[in-house]
Amino acid sequence: xxxxxxxxxxxxxxxxxxxxxxxxxxxxxxxxxxxxxxxxxxxxxxxxxxxxxxxxxxxxxxxxxxxxxxxxxxxxxxxxxxxxxxxxxxxxxxxxxxxxxxxxxxxxxxxxxxxxxxxxxxxxxxxxxxxxxxxxxxxxxxxxxxxxxxxxxxxxxxxxxxxxxxxxxxxxxxxxx
Amino acid sequence: xxxxxxxxxxxxxxxxxxxxxxxxxxxxxxxxxxxxxxxxxxxxxxxxxxxxxxxxxxxxxxxxxxxxxxxxxxxxxxxxxxxxxxxxxxxxxxxxxxxxxxxxxxxxxxxxxxxxxxxxxxxxxxxxxxxxxxxxxxxxxxxxxxxxxxxxxxxxxxxxxxxxxxxxxxxxxxxxxxxxxxxxxxxxxxxxxxxxxxxxxxxxxxxxxxxxxxxxxxxxxxxxxxxxxxxxxxxxxxxxxxxxxxxxxxxxxxxxxxxxxxxxxxxxxxxxxxxxxx
Numbered sequence: 001x002x003x004x005x006x007x008x009x010x011x012x013x014x015x016x017x018x019x020x021x022x023x024x025x026x027x028x029x030x031x032x033x034x035x036x037x038x039x040x041x042x043x044x045x046x047x048x049x050x051x052x053x054x055x056x057x058x059x060x061x062x063x064x065x066x067x068x069x070x071x072x073x074x075x076x077x078x079x080x081x082x083x084x085x086x087x088x089x090x091x092x093x094x095x096x097x098x099x100x101x102x103x104x105x106x107x108x109x110x111x112x113x114x115x116x117x118x119x120x121x122x123x124x125x126x127x128x129x130x131x132x133x134x135x136x137x138x139x140x141x142x143x144x145x146x147x148x149x150x151x152x153x154x155x156x157x158x159x160x161x162x163x164x165x166x167x168x169x170x171x172x173x174x175x176x177x
Numbered sequence: 178x179x180x181x182x183x184x185x186x187x188x189x190x191x192x193x194x195x196x197x198x199x200x201x202x203x204x205x206x207x208x209x210x211x212x213x214x215x216x217x218x219x220x221x222x223x224x225x226x227x228x229x230x231x232x233x234x235x236x237x238x239x240x241x242x243x244x245x246x247x248x249x250x251x252x253x254x255x256x257x258x259x260x261x262x263x264x265x266x267x268x269x270x271x272x273x274x275x276x277x278x279x280x281x282x283x284x285x286x287x288x289x290x291x292x293x294x295x296x297x298x299x300x301x302x303x304x305x306x307x308x309x310x311x312x313x314x315x316x317x318x319x320x321x322x323x324x325x326x327x328x329x330x331x332x333x334x335x336x337x338x339x340x341x342x343x344x345x346x347x348x349x350x351x352x353x354x355x356x357x358x359x360x361x362x363x364x365x366x367x368x369x370x371x372x373x374x375x376x377x378x379x380x381x382x383x384x385x386x387x388x389x390x391x392x393x394x395x396x397x398x399x400x401x402x403x404x405x406x407x408x409x410x411x412x413x414x415x416x417x418x419x420x421x422x423x424x425x426x427x428x429x430x431x432x433x434x435x436x437x438x439x440x441x442x443x444x445x446x447x448x449x450x451x452x453x454x455x
Contacts, residue, residue, distance in 0.1 A: 078216035084453055087215065088358065092335040 027117040027154040027175040031063065033134055034169025037108035038141070045105035046136040046167055047079055049086035050113070052121060053147075055129030059089040061121030062101045063132075064113060069102050082137035085145055110169075117177075125152045132160075136167040148173045203229045205239055205447060206418055207280050207329040212357050212451040214333045219272050221331055223280055226265040230388040231418045232449070234264035239327075241266050243283045247340045249276025276337035277357060282327040283347075287431060291315040308433030319439040322427055324348070329449040332357035345373030348423050348444035353406070359452040361414045368405045371423050371444060375405030379421050383409055386416035414454040420447045 031050060047067045052060040065086070068076025077096055081087045096102060115122060130152050137143040144167035148160050154175040162171045210222040225239035226232075238261045246254040259268035272278060287304040290297055293315050300310055304322060311318070324347035330340075336355045343349045354365035369376040379401040384394060399407040411417075427442040434440060 074217050076216075078214075078219065081213050081215035084213075085455070087213070088360075091215065092332075 027122070027177040029115045029117055029122060029154075030172075030174045030176075031113045031115075031132060031134075032170070032172040032174070033106075033111050033113070034164075034171070035106055035108045035111065035136070036164070036167070036169040040141065042140050044139040044141070045107060046138040046141070047083055047105065048134065048136045049083045049091070050132070050134050051086060051090060052125075053089075053131045053133055055131070055149075057131065060125070060130065062090055062094075062098070063115070063121075064103055065091070065096070065098070065101050066103050066105045067096070069097050069104055079137070079139060082139075082143065083135045084137070084143065085133070086135050117175075122152075127153055132171070132173050134164075134168060134171050136164070138167055142166050144168050146171050150175075203227065203236070204231060204418060204420070205282075205325075205327050206232060206449050207239070207244075207282060207327055208232050208416070208449055209280065209329050209331050209451075212329075212331050213453070214272065214331070219333055221270040221272055221278070222267060223270065223329070224265050224267050225282070231384060231386045232416055233389055236264065238262060238264060238266040239282065241268065241282075244268070245281050245283075246270050247279040247281065249274045249278065249337045249339055251339050251342070254278070270331075272331070272333040275334035277330060277332045277340055277355070279340035280329045280331065282325075284323070284325045286323045286325075287434075288321045288323060289318060289434070289437075291318040304431045307431060311433045318434065318437040320431070320434045320437045320441070322431060322440075322442040324442070324444045325447075326445070327447045330356040343370050343373060345370075347372065348376060348379075348421060348446040350419075350446060350448060356448070356450055359411060359450060360455045361411050361452055362455050363411060365409045365411065367407055367409070369401050369407070369421060369446070370405060371425065372428070375403065376401055376421075376423055377403045377405055379405065379423055381407050381419060381421040384418045384420075385413070386418065411452040414452050417450045417452060418447065419450060421445070 035046060049065045050063040052063065054060055067080060080091050080096060083091065130150055132148040132150065133145065135145040144164045146162050146164045146168050148162045148171055150160055150173060154177055157177065158175045160173040163169065205227045208224040225241065226234045227239055228234065228236045241259055241261065244256065246256065248254045254270055256268040257271065260266065285304060286302060287307050289300040289307065291311065293312055300307060326347050326349060336357050341351055343351055349370045351368045351370060353368055359365050369379050381399045381401065382396050384396045399409060401407050422443060422445045425442050427440050
């Protein structure tokens with residue numbers, strides 16, 4: 001029927017648009033965090049929190065928290081507050097450990113986290129400005145916070161970088177839509 | 178506007194009136210080992226002293242009578258391992274609940290001078306004991322009632338606000354900005370109440386700790402607005418001592434002071450606050 005064609009093609013267009021939208025949101029974000037090797041008398045792996053904030057620096061979602069998760073009786077929780085900004089924005093209202101976020105502290109080197117752009121928290125991000133924030137605090141050492149601003153959604157491949165000077169090395173945020 | 182010298186003198190007089198140790202006290206403070214804590218059932222240690230410089234133990238210990246700790250649910254927590262040394266008192270608190278605790282030292286006293294047979298005599302002590310202490314035939318009685326409140330705040334886990342409930346007695350701080358959520362470069366708002374009502378036009382002095390290692394006091398003065406509010410901009414991270422004194426006419430006549438030629442009431446407030454780096 002001739003009058004059904006425009007209807008069909010409209011449906012195809014909607015389906016294509018949804019597909020495209022899907023592929024845009026599936027931006028496959030990856031975060032690479034470098035924990036620097038430090039020459040200090042007493043070294044402990046840093047507690048590290050990785051989270052998303054909006055453009056107004058309001059907390060959006062946690063991506064990972066590396067701490068002494070394996071210590072008996074949650075003893076490792078005692079130093080979570082040393083990641084001061086994370087503690088203020090999220091940690092103090094959480095009951096750690098939290099599934100999917102908590103992990104053990106990482107040794108010096110590069111650590112890559114790959115996320116599914118179609119899964120939470122990415123799929124729920126409203127279009128706008130955001131910051132990937134990484135905060136590291138080391139026992140008997142220092143603390144450092146690095147933010148990587150980005151815009152969501154991501155339509156083309158992107159590689160964003162920032163560098164710490166003390167407790168963090170290079171932070172790379174990559175999108176491969 | 179009061180000068181800092183006047184303030185110091187006032188403070189000394191006020192504390193001297195209520196310090197049975199006879200300390201010519203200058204600044205009284207409660208110093209918490211931490212103000213922001215994580216983990217299960219952390220412990221807190223508090224040092225309590227009266228000193229010239231903040232926050233060093235160099236003059237007199239603060240007596241622990243009148244010290245209490247309010248838990249996040251408003252109940253009272255036991256002081257553990259309490260002791261008083263030459264320069265400071267100290268005690269521990271087990272933080273079993275999550276939320277904000279308030280450590281408080283309250284003192285009330287009466288300072289009086291009067292003439293007996295042409296000689297000036299003085300009384301320093303409790304208000305209750307005055308009636309029996311003042312001799313019959315004392316003249317030119319001048320009385321000052323003192324109410325002092327010294328506080329600090331500590332939070333385990335997420336901050337709560339239950340302990341901010343004012344008592345309606347003396348000078349009190351009611352936070353608008355949570356006192357365990359203070360960061361350098363940010364502004365905090367606090368309300369002051371005198372006997373439960375907004376303390377307007379009250380001068381509040383804020384001094385950073387670490388006085389020993391700098392030449393200038395670096396005090397900042399604020400005056401409350403008609404709602405008793407001040408806004409403090411924190412210039413740098415660190416510990417701060419906040420202090421205010423309000424004078425008023427006593428609302429009730431203390432026994433023994435009926436014929437007083439002069440009757441005053443002084444309410445003071447001091448708090449130790451920690452400001453973290455952003």
